[in-house]
Amino acid sequence: xxxxxxxxxxxxxxxxxxxxxxxxxxxxxxxxxxxxxxxxxxxxxxxxxxxxxxxxxxxxxxxxxxxxxxxxxxxxxxxxxxxxxxxxxxxxxxxxxxxxxxxxxxxxxxxxxxxxxxxxxxxxxxxxxxxxxxxxxxxxxxxxxxxxxxxxxxxxxxxxxxxxxxxxxxxxxxxxxxxxxxxxxxxxxxxxxxxxxxxxxxxxxxxxxxxxxxxxxxxxxxxxxxxxxxxxxxxxxxxxxxxxxxxxxxxxxxxxxxxxxxxxxxxxxx
Numbered sequence: 081x082x083x084x085x086x087x088x089x090x091x092x093x094x095x096x097x098x099x100x101x102x103x104x105x106x107x108x109x110x111x112x113x114x115x116x117x118x119x120x121x122x123x124x125x126x127x128x129x130x131x132x133x134x135x136x137x138x139x140x141x142x143x144x145x146x147x148x149x150x151x152x153x154x155x156x157x158x159x160x161x162x163x164x165x166x167x168x169x170x171x172x173x174x175x176x177x178x179x180x181x182x183x184x185x186x187x188x189x190x191x192x193x194x195x196x197x198x199x200x201x202x203x204x205x206x207x208x209x210x211x212x213x214x215x216x217x218x219x220x221x222x223x224x225x226x227x228x229x230x231x232x233x234x235x236x237x238x239x240x241x242x243x244x245x246x247x248x249x250x251x252x253x254x255x256x257x258x259x260x261x262x263x264x265x266x267x268x269x270x271x272x273x274x275x276x277x278x279x280x281x282x283x284x285x286x287x288x289x290x291x292x293x294x295x296x297x298x299x300x301x302x303x304x305x306x307x308x309x310x311x312x313x314x315x316x317x318x319x320x321x322x323x324x325x326x327x328x329x330x331x332x333x334x335x336x337x338x339x340x341x342x343x344x345x346x347x348x349x350x
Contacts, residue, residue, distance in 0.1 A: 086110065088192045096294045098243060099161040099187040105133040110162050110193060118294050125286030126279060128338025133239075135339035136270050137164075139323040140238045141171050143268040143346050146316070146327060147234040148175035150348075152266060154233045156223070158184040158211050158257075159240025163197045168236065169204040178203060180226040184217050186210045211240060212248055214256040232264035241309060242272040242299050242342075254309050263349050267313050270344040271306045272298060276322050278337040306343050313347025320345035 083093060091097075093112050100115040101122075107130075111119075123129050144155065153176045157168045160183035172179040181204040183194050194206035205222040217223060227233060235257055244250035258267065277284045284300075291298035307320050318325065322340040324332040 086189075086193070086196075087112075088188050091188045096296075097187050097189065098291075098296045099185065099190045102133060102239070103162045103164065105130040106137065106164050108162060108164050110189060118290060122287045122290040125283055125290070126277070126338070128278070128336060128341075129287070131336040131338040132272075132341050135323045135335065136239050136342075136344070137166065138329075139270055139326055139344040140168070140236065140268070141166055142327055142329065143236075143344070144168055144171040144234070145175050146346065147266050147268070148172055148179060150266075152176075152232050152234045152264075153179040154227050154231065155179065155181045155236065156184070156217075156227060156233055157181065157236040157238070158217065159237060159243075160185050160190065160194065160206070161187070161239075162190045162193050167197075169198070169201060173201075173203065180204065182207060182220075182222050182226050184209050184211070211237070211244065211250070212253050214253055214260065218257075218260050229260060229262060231262050232266070233261050234266040234268060235261060236268045237309070238268060238270050239272075241269065241306075242301065243296055245297055245299055251308060251311075255311065258312050258349065261349065265349050266316075267310060267347045268344075269306065269309055269346075270323060270342060271309075272300055272342045273302060273306065274300050275303055275341075275343070277341040303343055306345075310345065310347040313349055316346040316348055 096115045096118040100111040101119045104111040104119045169181040183206040191208045198204045207220045207222045209217045323344040324335040
């Protein structure tokens, strides 16, 4: 298999990656045949997966605009993936010029791309780190340079927590990050769930099995389990809801039924 020029030497291009599969669903070009194959397998069970990813991105953009409108000018996006059009820094910096953004991902392709995209942008950077090691993220020179933890920060955990198994205690990592942030900070979360998927659960489980097979288990949590990530935050109206229902720009009834799979929400610390 030929290695494209954009693929860092260090990466294994023979096994699929969650961020490259996501890139494929969004119509991006930074994915390999091995990623496309896994994505197509998952879509055999849930053909609407790209619609879910699009709803996820649209929610993220609305949440970033909301945070910027509320006066937040610092964004920490963990599990940021491969940059595509309408990324956090573009939305945040157009809504609030001078807004600072740090992306965090542990996929080398996502990190390499973010570095390339952000080369000319003094107010944005990327850290190669893992959500489960909050101190490494907070102590990184990129965060230290761009983010003032004594002022409110919007923490984005968009489509990432469902790749962390309960055994790895994602709740602890999220609480540790919350405790490091100034009062008035926000948490933005989207998370997969069987709730809302317009399919019988048995069929949706076929998709979950595909992710398990590529050693990136997809953990489907209930609404109540997802709500636990917001402990210590006050929910912003309308609360934890299907993504198209969160402060929509367009009529939710016009959305594809798949867009209502899973949940999104924003919380704010007092």
